Structure formats: structure tokens, C-alpha cells
Amino acid sequence: MKITSRQNCPIRRATSVLSDQWSFLIIREFFLEGKRRRFQDLQSELGLSPNTLSNRLKRLEQQGVIERQIYSDHPPRAEYVLTSKGNALAPIMNALYDWGTEYPDTNGEDRNG
């Protein structure tokens, strides 16, 4: 890692996308549960309210991490998939996984999920 400038730092850019809990946890679901996730899947898996999930998904879509595919069926069906940019998060998720495995003792408060 050869960071030379704090301005425009790659880590900063990365964490500006992954700035909050939900973004990480939503992306985790794609690696955990499968390539294609539906709105209600994510909601029940993560236990968040629909408006929060909607906001996070919109942001992630804007950032090019996930892609939304909507089918006008009845009932309607929406599927979210990782883009190549989203799939490229795998090393980060793996690194987080490894670290969380090696140091399981965080006194961080736990939520449902």
C-alpha cells in the first residue's frame, strides 16, 4: 500500500461507498445467499425497514455496485445483482471475514440479523 496523498485516497473512495453498516451487510448477502437477491429476501434476511433498504439499494445502484432488474410481472418482481464492480468487492469481504474470524471478541453491540 503506497498512499501518497490523503486527498483523493483510494481508501477514502472505497469507504465512501462502504461507509455504513448496511452497505456491507447488504453486499454480504450476495456473497452469502447467492447472485440474485430480491427486495423482500434482503429485507427479511437483514431485518430492516423497506424505506431504509430502498435507500441503501438506490445508493449502491448509483455507485455502480449493484444493478436493479425489474420485471413487470404480476406480482411484480425485482432482482438485484452485483455488477463487476460489486463482485470486485470480494477481496474486501474476504479480508473482513478473516479478520472477524481471527478477532471474534469485539465488544461491539450486536443487532439482529
Next chain:
Amino acid sequence: MKITSRQNCPIRRATSVLSDQWSFLIIREFFLEGKRRRFQDLQSELGLSPNTLSNRLKRLEQQGVIERQIYSDHPPRAEYVLTSKGNALAPIMNALYDWGTEYPDTNGEDRNG
């Protein structure tokens, strides 16, 4: 990555520590600027208010990621260093760095720093 349970997931544990922007960016400073960081160094480098920095440092210390060393000099001197647990974050930071380098185009709003 073989996640079997959403409960007690290592990624969840990791992100509960690295839940916010500042934690990542504070830790980044240790890898960027050096092993030992002082309060004022971090504050001027990151451009945050002292109370916010104080809160983040306390939490990171509680979580065992950094260690606080206080010297009762005049003027007083405090130094923060990464613990082994904190140093073990290097792969995560590297992965974030790589991803942020490969995908520099996030429309995430930028701050100072």
C-alpha cells in the same frame, strides 16, 4: 469465504468495529503516516473536531484496535499505536485500497482530508 450463519457472522463483527467513515480513516493514518500518532496529528490530518476524534479513539481503544499511551509531560503528550489486532487490519486496508484504485469513480460526495 464460507459463511454459514448470519448470526455471529465474522463480517458482521468486523464491520461493527469499522462501522463508520472515521474509524477507517483514522486507522488509515497509522498505515499512511506512521506507527505512532498523536491526538493533534490525527485531528489536523483528518480535519475533525476534537470531541468526535476523542469518541472514535475511545471506541477503537475499547475494541482493542489501538492503544493509548499517555505521558505526563508538560505539555502533556499522548500517543496512539495500533495493537496487533489493529495491525491485522492491513489486509482489509489493502483490499480497500486496491478496490478504490481500480474503481475510482464513485459519485460519493467528498469531504476534506
Next chain:
DNA sequence: CGGTATCCCTATTGATACTG
């Protein structure tokens, strides 16, 4: 220098109800 104490603003989140 290394913080703490206030005050205040904003974003995030949950809860709930509702729509196409």
C-alpha cells in the same frame, strides 16, 4: 497539548401505513 463540555444540525434508521 490533549482533551471535555455544550449546543445544534443533519443523516440514518425504525415503525407504520399505504400504493401500483
Next chain:
DNA sequence: CAGTATCAATAGGGATACCG
């Protein structure tokens, strides 16, 4: 099913002043 609308609670964070 896949969201949107609304209201309320909370935490994160900035600005500023102050203390040992």
C-alpha cells in the same frame, strides 16, 4: 411483491469554548 410517504427517535458530527 416492491416499493413510497410520513412521523419520530437517535447517533454522528461540526463549532466553539473551556480545563488540567
